[in-house]
Amino acid sequence: MSDKNTLTMRDIAKAAGVSAATVSLVLNGKGEISGATRAKVLDVVADLNYVPRPARIRASDSTNDTLRFLKIAKHGHTVNRDHSHFISDYIDGMSQEATRRGYSLEVVSHEREAIQDIVQSLAGTGIKGVVALGTELSEADIRLLLTTGIPTVFIDTFHELIDANFVNMNNEDAVYKVLSHFKSQGFHDVGFVASPVETTNFGLRRQAFTKNMLRLDLPIRDDNTLWVESTFDGAYEATAQHLAAGGKLAQCYFCTNDVIAYGFIKALREHNIRIPLDVSIIGFDNLPMSVTMDPPLTTIEVSKRKIGYLAITILDDLINASERQPSVKILVGAELVVRSSDKHAKRKKA
Numbered sequence: 001m002s003d004k005n006t007l008t009m010r011d012i013a014k015a016a017g018v019s020a021a022t023v024s025l026v027l028n029g030k031g032e033i034s035g036a037t038r039a040k041v042l043d044v045v046a047d048l049n050y051v052p053r054p055a056r057i058r059a060s061d062s063t064n065d066t067l068r069f070l071k072i073a074k075h076g077h078t079v080n081r082d083h084s085h086f087i088s089d090y091i092d093g094m095s096q097e098a099t100r101r102g103y104s105l106e107v108v109s110h111e112r113e114a115i116q117d118i119v120q121s122l123a124g125t126g127i128k129g130v131v132a133l134g135t136e137l138s139e140a141d142i143r144l145l146l147t148t149g150i151p152t153v154f155i156d157t158f159h160e161l162i163d164a165n166f167v168n169m170n171n172e173d174a175v176y177k178v179l180s181h182f183k184s185q186g187f188h189d190v191g192f193v194a195s196p197v198e199t200t201n202f203g204l205r206r207q208a209f210t211k212n213m214l215r216l217d218l219p220i221r222d223d224n225t226l227w228v229e230s231t232f233d234g235a236y237e238a239t240a241q242h243l244a245a246g247g248k249l250a251q252c253y254f255c256t257n258d259v260i261a262y263g264f265i266k267a268l269r270e271h272n273i274r275i276p277l278d279v280s281i282i283g284f285d286n287l288p289m290s291v292t293m294d295p296p297l298t299t300i301e302v303s304k305r306k307i308g309y310l311a312i313t314i315l316d317d318l319i320n321a322s323e324r325q326p327s328v329k330i331l332v333g334a335e336l337v338v339r340s341s342d343k344h345a346k347r348k349k350a
Helices: 009-016 020-027 035-048 081-100 115-122 139-148 171-184 200-215 232-244 258-270 304-320
Strands: 066-073 104-111 129-133 152-155 165-169 190-194 225-227 252-255 280-282 299-301 329-332 335-337
Touching: 009 020, 009 035, 020 035, 020 104, 035 081, 035 104, 066 081, 066 115, 081 104, 081 129, 081 304, 104 115, 115 139, 129 139, 129 304, 139 152, 152 304, 165 171, 165 200, 165 304, 171 200, 171 252, 171 280, 171 299, 171 335, 190 200, 190 258, 225 232, 232 258, 252 258, 258 280, 304 329
Parallel strands: 066 104, 066 129, 129 152, 152 165, 165 329, 190 225, 190 252, 252 280
Antiparallel strands: 299 335
16 A cells, blocks of 8 residues: 555545545545445545645636545544544535535545644645534644634534634533433433543533533432543443442443443443343434444434534635634534433333
């Protein structure tokens, strides 16, 4: 395989087992490409650290109507294969709206690259605007990306005090729906599977858990919070260690995301803990595997396509504005997708 400086779309196509034309459509957010194929191509792009060459601007062209989506994985704990479908939904929403507004959308993946290098990669490209995946970005990273002077919208993160444009899920609304649902099921001993990984949304969910437990008059117990890494293996190992050490379990748990829930559930099952007869569980993200699990996982759904669409809408307004615009910060509401993993044990037949 070529090194990253000489990689071509043919190399990406060969590794992904698709045509070069399909790779081009995926990277430009065009065509009727299935979510699975799109995710497979983006996985290869991330694995090989492929950076498409900037489109050349012909001398006769006065403008370059290209937008760029920066898929940034600083550490890969949350931006990884487990969330490829999640990210492809963002891309679908962006692609459709970009095409409708007369733009082309290119996807560039940056894995474990310094933010300074990403900023430098944008210089001289002539792109009209940027949507940056902010999942693993710090405040300092965001401020550095803003120095490009290119109109930029950040998705999957949110900062109240940064003068920038954000479109994110409403974590407080989502967690309230989880906890109020548990309370309606008759639970009062509520646990939280949390992660210390530094992502803004994880922090916002931790804050929302505490705030909404108080709001719903549910008792907060320190020993009902289980801290795990944000990967499947990390969640499994931490839970297994907790159980092996004789750690207690709450009646029910809200898991920071679905991947954590999957690892948590695997460890519970290996210790003969039945779901939901012994412990009820709700996740967050509504990843495809959630519906095929046994039992299917109750989880939070936030429209990633809606977030992608709104990001392009804001970006278009910024590009076409005749004067400096105030920052826009949008939170998209959540829905609780109720399946079978959250039922109260008393409502289940023995």
